[in-house]
Each structure stands twice: as structure tokens, then as C-alpha cells.
Amino acid sequence: MTRVTRHQVSKNTKSSSQELLYDPDVATPSHAEQAKTLVAQRGIGTLCTLHGEHGHPYGSFVTYALVGGNPVFLVSKLAEHTRNLEGDPKASLLVNAEGKDDPLANARVTLIGACTRLPRGEDTEAREAFLAAHPNASYYVDFKDFSFFQLDVESLRYIGGYGRMSWVTLADWQAAQADPIAAFAPQIIEHMNDDHAEAMIAYCQAFSRASDTKAATMTAIDRYGFEMSAVTEAGPRPIRLAFAAPIENAGQARTALVALVKQARAQLAQQAEA
Amino acid sequence: MTRVTRHQVSKNTKSSSQELLYDPDVATPSHAEQAKTLVAQRGIGTLCTLHGEHGHPYGSFVTYALVGGNPVFLVSKLAEHTRNLEGDPKASLLVNAEGKDDPLANARVTLIGACTRLPRGEDTEAREAFLAAHPNASYYVDFKDFSFFQLDVESLRYIGGYGRMSWVTLADWQAAQADPIAAFAPQIIEHMNDDHAEAMIAYCQAFSRASDTKAATMTAIDRYGFEMSAVTEAGPRPIRLAFAAPIENAGQARTALVALVKQARAQLAQQAEA
Numbered sequence: 305m306t307r308v309t310r311h312q313v314s315k316n317t318k319s320s321s322q323e324l325l326y327d328p329d330v331a332t333p334s335h336a337e338q339a340k341t342l343v344a345q346r347g348i349g350t351l352c353t354l355h356g357e358h359g360h361p362y363g364s365f366v367t368y369a370l371v372g373g374n375p376v377f378l379v380s381k382l383a384e385h386t387r388n389l390e391g392d393p394k395a396s397l398l399v400n401a402e403g404k405d406d407p408l409a410n411a412r413v414t415l416i417g418a419c420t421r422l423p424r425g426e427d428t429e430a431r432e433a434f435l436a437a438h439p440n441a442s443y444y445v446d447f448k449d450f451s452f453f454q455l456d457v458e459s460l461r462y463i464g465g466y467g468r469m470s471w472v473t474l475a476d477w478q479a480a481q482a483d484p485i486a487a488f489a490p491q492i493i494e495h496m497n498d499d500h501a502e503a504m505i506a507y508c509q510a511f512s513r514a515s516d517t518k519a520a521t522m523t524a525i526d527r528y529g530f531e532m533s534a535v536t537e538a539g540p541r542p543i544r545l546a547f548a549a550p551i552e553n554a555g556q557a558r559t560a561l562v563a564l565v566k567q568a569r570a571q572l573a574q575q576a577e578a
Numbered sequence: 579m580t581r582v583t584r585h586q587v588s589k590n591t592k593s594s595s596q597e598l599l600y601d602p603d604v605a606t607p608s609h610a611e612q613a614k615t616l617v618a619q620r621g622i623g624t625l626c627t628l629h630g631e632h633g634h635p636y637g638s639f640v641t642y643a644l645v646g647g648n649p650v651f652l653v654s655k656l657a658e659h660t661r662n663l664e665g666d667p668k669a670s671l672l673v674n675a676e677g678k679d680d681p682l683a684n685a686r687v688t689l690i691g692a693c694t695r696l697p698r699g700e701d702t703e704a705r706e707a708f709l710a711a712h713p714n715a716s717y718y719v720d721f722k723d724f725s726f727f728q729l730d731v732e733s734l735r736y737i738g739g740y741g742r743m744s745w746v747t748l749a750d751w752q753a754a755q756a757d758p759i760a761a762f763a764p765q766i767i768e769h770m771n772d773d774h775a776e777a778m779i780a781y782c783q784a785f786s787r788a789s790d791t792k793a794a795t796m797t798a799i800d801r802y803g804f805e806m807s808a809v810t811e812a813g814p815r816p817i818r819l820a821f822a823a824p825i826e827n828a829g830q831a832r833t834a835l836v837a838l839v840k841q842a843r844a845q846l847a848q849q850a851e852a
Contacts, residue, residue: 348681350624350672352635355690361626361635363672365686365737384688384735398624398637406714407622412639414658416629440680461658463639 322541325513331528331546333483335462335469336476339413341526342401344370344482347437349399351377351455353388353419362388367441368397369433373478374454375415376422376430378441381449389453395419397455409465417458427452483526488554496522496561503565508534510568512543527551530561596815599787605802605820607757609736609743610750613687615800616675618644618756621711623673625651625729627662627693636662641715642671643707647752648728649689650696650704652715655723663727669693671729683739691732701726757800762828770796770835777839782808784842786817801825804835 333341348367355362364385368375375397379386389395400412422430430452435442444450460477463469485492496504501519508517517534520543524531529546547560607615622641629636638659642649649671653660663669674686696704704726709716718724734751737743759766770778775793782791791808794817798805803820821834 350626350637350674352624352626352637354633354635355670358668359628359633360668360690361628361670362690363624363626363637363670363688365672365674365681365684367681394632394634396629396635396637398639400624400639407639407641408714410639414637416634416636440682 325534325536325541326511326543326545330544331550332544333526333528334476334480335464336472336480337483338411338464339460339462339472340373340477340480341483341486342411343375343399343413343415345486346399346401349375349397351385351419352396352398353385354392354394355384355388359392363398366397367438369430369437371429371433371454374417374456376434377419377453377455378434378438378445378450379453380447381451386453389419389421393418393420395455404465411462411464413463414461415455415457416460417456419453419455422452422454424451430454484552485525485527485554485557488557489525492525492554492557493522500561500565503561503568504532506565506568506572507545508532508543510571511545511564514541514543525557599808599810599815600785600817600819604818605824606818607800607802608750608754609738610746610754611757612685612738613734613736613746614647614751614754615757615760616685617649617673617687617689619760620673620675623649623671625659625693626670626672627659628666628668629658629662633666637672640671641712643704643711645703645707645728648691648730650701650708651693651727651729652708652712652719652724653727654721655725660727663693663695667692667694669729678739685736685738687737688735689729689731690734691730693727693729696726696728698725704728758826759799759801759828759831762831763799766799766828766831767796774835774839777835777842778806780839780842780846781819782806782817784845785819785838788815788817799831 347369348365350363351366353362353364354360362384364383366377366379366385368377370376395418396414396416398412398414401410404410431445434452435445457474457477459474460472461469462472504520504522505517508514508520512534514534514536516537519535520532522530522532523542527550529544532543532545533540534543545564548563551557551560621643622639624637625640627636627638628634636658638657640651640653640659642651644650669692670688670690672686672688675684678684705719708726709719731748731751733748734746735743736746778794778796779791782788782794786808788808788810790811793809794806796804796806797816801824803818806817806819807814808817819838822837825831825834
């Protein structure tokens with residue numbers, strides 16, 4: 305399904321000498337799912353088209369919405385990318401996440417395909433999705449020189465950060481659902497870090513090999529589980545734990561996290577008695 | 579020097595019916611200067627290259643540093659963009675600003691040219707600039723599969739926001755200096771808005787036609803002047819005012835802003851007496 309490439313890393317770097325402190329087979333979103341989640345959420349990216357008679361690759365900043373698995377754009381006929389696409393429909397859209405101090409640690413996706421104008425009358429779905437994502441566009445959506453274009457995705461490349469990358473097949477992309485927790489993740493993470501520091505220490509001590517965890521902060525949560533940075537005697541270490549079953553909303557996240565802390569405390573109490 | 583294109587705007591929109599409340603010839607950074615300032619500051623962007631046998635435009639997220647007017651990249655031979663450039667050096671780099679609620683109101687630049695590997699021994703300047711901009715890269719700069727590439731800029735397009743765009747000539751790009759105030763601008767703006775609300779009302783009342791200004795917030799500052807959003811009876815209106823002479827550092831910004839408020843208050847007092 306995926307071709308994975310890895311950098312040539314020196315034997316002495318931390319990343320190769322550190323052993324994983326959690327189950328390497330823990331349920332994790334697939335690259336297709338991570339890509340779909342990012343693209344469904346972001347709404348801005350770089351459209352790459354072919355410019356001029358020599359077909360020079362040309363990047364321009366765009367807003368987009370997703371219809372099925374295909375990005376749609378509202379563009380002016382005066383824009384360079386529109387002229388470029390009218391000359392050659394070959395295009396790609398690069399969408400990148402933000403938030404980590406090291407910009408290359410953030411995820412990004414390149415969607416590759418042909419990008420063509422949707423005829424008036426066939427742009428209803430695009431218009432609805434686009435205006436829902438970008439309400440400001442209502443001011444110019446009806447200008448005569450604007451129209452919708454759609455990038456029909458043929459292949460895509462996902463890079464999740466350092467050393468986590470693959471080509472995603474079109475079938476996997478089309479089947480993947482954006483994470484239903486993504487919209488709530490920032491609030492859940494903030495709440496856990498503000499109010500449930502002890503619960504996260506218990507998770508790490510009970511369910512990972514970081515049994516010397518002194519503190520832990522949540523760094524990510526998705527339908528399948530959540531990630532923490534555990535402060536151990538050997539320094540900060542990543543821990544990922546899975547939910548018993550995939551969750552679908554913020555309420556189920558709360559229920560699952562509460563169930564896990566009860567289970568963790570019971571297990572730790574039992575170990576202390578033994 | 580520049581080709582300017584404009585959207586076809588309905589006659590009834592605000593932007594065409596509102597008259598400018600300040601001198602339309604006020605000193606303003608050129609598009610070349612605005613582009614250079616943005617590219618010198620940002621450090622991240624989208625590299626567009628040609629992928630595969632059919633030369634499909636391909637966008638990838640990159641970090642860069644600027645050497646003279648040319649971006650340099652530290653890339654792995656395993657990365658798609660590196661393979662793409664080895665096949666065809668044609669490339670562009672899209673760099674976009676952030677910060678405004680409407681993403682299309684932010685400035686962006688597309689730098690177009692050929693991007694080629696700098697041979698070891700000729701990459702000293704690139705290495706120095708890159709590591710200064712991206713200290714994290716010191717962990718892999720010496721990996722054998724990494725090397726520096728340089729995009730030799732041939733032409734560029736600047737988009738300052740809605741309706742403010744042009745092709746910038748190579749001569750203008752090379753001559754343009756990044757704004758020396760850019761690094762201090764956020765602090766100056768915060769300070770003015772927190773502590774000098776009265777001064778900004780005086781600027782607007784004395785030096786613009788927004789004589790009914792009831793409140794004003796600073797939105798931008800550069801070597802030539804500064805911009806405010808003035809709250810007038812007809813709603814919020816943009817005002818740009820120039821310094822008597824270009825400034826070069828935060829100290830000169832302070833001196834110039836203090837001199838202007840004295841001048842504004844003297845002028846308003848004189849008007850009140852008349």
C-alpha cells in the first residue's frame with residue numbers, strides 16, 4: 305500500500321538509541337486518515353500550477369474546501385493560477401499543519417491531480433462547501449470573473465514529520481474519514497493538561513514502560529487513542545495509548561479517559577500490594 | 579516596472595465608494611521592499627518542483643534562508659523535491675504572511691527561477707545563513723544524504739492582499755532592502771495600542787481627513803510610516819501617515835512617533851483657537 309523511505313541517521317542519535325516505551329502496535333490513524341483529517345480542517349494551502357510557455361512550476365496561496373476527497377477553489381480569471389490551469393490542468397495542492405516549534409515536525413500533504421473549471425450549474429456542491437468554509441467569499445462569489453475549479457486527486461504524498469512519510473493510494477484516500485475528534489482535540493488537550501495531570505501520570509505508569517513517570521502532558525488525541533510526553537528519569541519520552549474502541553465525539557472521549565484512569569489506578573494499587 | 583491587475587468589482591461595493599482619508603502619495607514600501615521583508619523574515623514556504631516523467635507541478639513544505647536575494651535549502655537526497663530538481667531545476671518558492679483573519683488579506687510572494695545543488699566547498703555562505711535561521715538543522719546538516727540547493731531568482735510576483743499585486747523586476751528585487759523595523763513592529767504596535775490611544779486619535783484628527791476619529795488602533799509600521807484603523811462616524815477607516823524621514827531602528831521609531839504627536843497636538847490646539 306505504501307512506500308516508506310527513511311533518512312540515513314547516524315547510529316549515535318537519540319532517535320535510534322531510544323527504545324519505545326509503549327506498544328508499537330498501538331492503534332494509530334493511518335497516513336490516509338491523518339492526511340484526510342489535516343486537509344479537511346485546514347482550508348488554506350499552496351496551489352502548484354504550470355506557468356508560461358516553458359511550464360515553470362508556480363506556487364500561489366489559495367483557500368479551498370473539500371468536496372468528497374477533492375479540493376475546490378474559487379478563483380478569479382485574472383489570477384495567475386487560473387491562467388496557468390487554463391493552459392495546463394496539471395496541479396497539486398500542498399497543505400501543511402502548524403503548531404510545533406520545529407516547522408518540519410508538522411504534518412503536510414501534497415494532493416496531485418488535474419484541476420479544471422466546474423461549469424456553472426455543476427458547481428452547486430462546491431459553492432456550498434466553499435461558502436461554509438469561507439463565509440467571506442460571499443462578497444465576491446457572484447463576481448463575473450470568479451468561478452470554481454476542482455482538483456481531482458489522482459495520488460498523494462503524506463509526510464507526518466521526520467521519517468514518517470508515504471505515498472497514499474487513491475483508494476485509501478477516498479475511503480479515509482477525517483478524524484471526528486479533531487475539532488475538539490485542542491480543548492480536550494488543554495483540559496487534561498490543566499486539570500488532570502495526576503491521571504496522565506497514572507496512565508503512563510500503568511499502561512507503558514515509563515513506570516518512573518513524574519509528570520506527563522497530553523500532546524495529541526484522535527479517534528483511536530492519545531499521546532503524551534512523559535517526564536521520566538531519562539528525560540521526556542513519547543507515550544501513545546489506545547482507547548478500548550474508537551471514539552466519535554467529545555463525550556465519548558471523556559468517558560474513555562475516565563474509564564482508563566480508573567483502570568490505571570486499580571492496576572497500580574494492585575501492583576503496590578503485590 | 580510593474581503590471582498591476584485589478585478585479586472586476588461591483589460599483590456598489592464599499593471599496594470603490596469609500597474615498598481615501600489620507601494623502602494617496604504617502605511614502606509606502608514598494609512591492610519589491612514588501613516582498614524582500616516578508617521573505618527575509620519568514621523562513622518557511624512551499625517549494626514547487628516538477629515531478630515524474632510528465633512534469634507534474636509538485637508542492638512540498640520547506641524551510642529556507644536567504645543569501646543575497648536567493649533562497650537556499652538544506653535537502654535530503656531522499657526527498658521528492660530533491661529528486662524532482664535533479665530531473666529539472668525549474669522551481670518556485672511561495673512564501674506567505676500570516677496574522678489577518680481573512681487569509682487572502684495576507685501578503686505572499688512567488689519567487690521563480692532555477693534551483694540547483696551547491697557543490698560542497700561552495701556552500702559556506704548558504705550553510706552559515708541556514709544554520710543561523712534554523713539552528714535545529716545542526717543535527718542533520720552533516721548527514722551524507724543532505725546538501726544545499728539554491729534558487730536563483732529570475733522573476734517574482736508579489737500579492738499584498740486584495741487588489742494589490744504586481745510582477746517585481748529582478749533589479750528591483752535585488753536592490754530592495756528588507757525593512758529594518760520589521761523585527762520590532764509587533765512590540766511597537768502593541769505598545770502604541772496599549773499605552774498611546776490618545777496619541778493615535780491626535781494623529782488621525784490632525785494629519786488625515788478623519789477629523790471625527792473617536793478611537794484608533796495601529797495596524798502596521800515600517801521604515802517609511804505607519805498605519806491605523808480609525809473609528810469614524812462612518813465606521814472604521816484605514817489611515818496611513820509617513821515619518822518625516824525613513825527610520826532605521828526602534829529608537830528612531832519612538833523619536834519619530836513622539837515628534838509627530840507634539841506636532842499633531844500643536845496643530846489641533848491652533849485649529850481650536852482659530
